[in-house]
Amino acid sequence: MTIQLKLNEVETYIGQFHILQGISLEVRKGEVTVLLGRNGAGKTTTLRTIMGLNPSTKGTITFNNEEIQSLPTYSVAQKGIGYVPEDQGIFSELTVEENLKVAMKNESDSTKERLNYILNLFPDLKKFWKKPGGLLSGGQKQMLSIARAYVNDNELLLIDEPSKGLAPIVVEKVMESIIEMKDTTTIVLVEQNFMMASTIGDHFYIIDDGQTVQNGPMEVLKEDDEMRRKYLGIA
Structure with missing residues (x-):
């Protein structure tokens, strides 16, 4: 390999x-x-x-x-190489949408596909699309942090x-998302x-x-x- x-x-x-x-x-x-x-x-x-x-x-x-x-x-x-730091590293004053757009290297079709994929993986991000990152729960912030790293075509x-x-139920969701992401x-x-x-x-x-x-x-x-x-x- x-x-x-x-x-x-x-x-x-x-x-x-x-x-x-x-x-x-x-x-x-x-x-x-x-x-x-x-x-x-x-x-x-x-x-x-x-x-x-x-x-x-x-x-x-x-x-x-x-x-x-x-x-x-x-x-x-x-x-x-994308990086999800221990402290999550999101912009608290920016909305979920703005956090993701700032993270994007470009708005290519591939990036848009990955954005749609990550929003389906983390529906809470879609639900709180216009909400400032600082007002999200701990689990939602972690999802946003992972999404910011994944949205680009990082290898x-x-x-x-x-x-x-994170609460155990949120840990399970994060686990499921990482297992899915490892396919690509x-x-x-x-x-x-x-x-x-x-x-x-x-x-x-x-x-x-x-x-x-x-x-x-x-x-x-x-x-x-x-x-x-x-x-x-x-x-």
């Missing part, structure tokens, strides 16, 4: 703190790759480093066989903790909810103290109680 994204011994500092200390991973095209680990392990920093928001100081990041670690964030996005989506703070888009997912991660994920990487320490098919992790207990603190 085609390797779409590859990180090789990537290191990143935030100020004086050495956060990523040698992250290596491969993301296969058409799969959901889940990054797991305890809080503070470096999962979010890994996504931000891929996007150029926390530039790496060492190692290589390759997307579609092209090194991107030295590119500014806007150039990384132009390559076809890869980086999604950071989409279930955080490769996804790298950071997720603390192991039930969600194990249901959606095809492959996993465990990050511990800024390094990748374990990886494999998700089925392996689901069956390995000791690995889950050691690195994730769950039975």
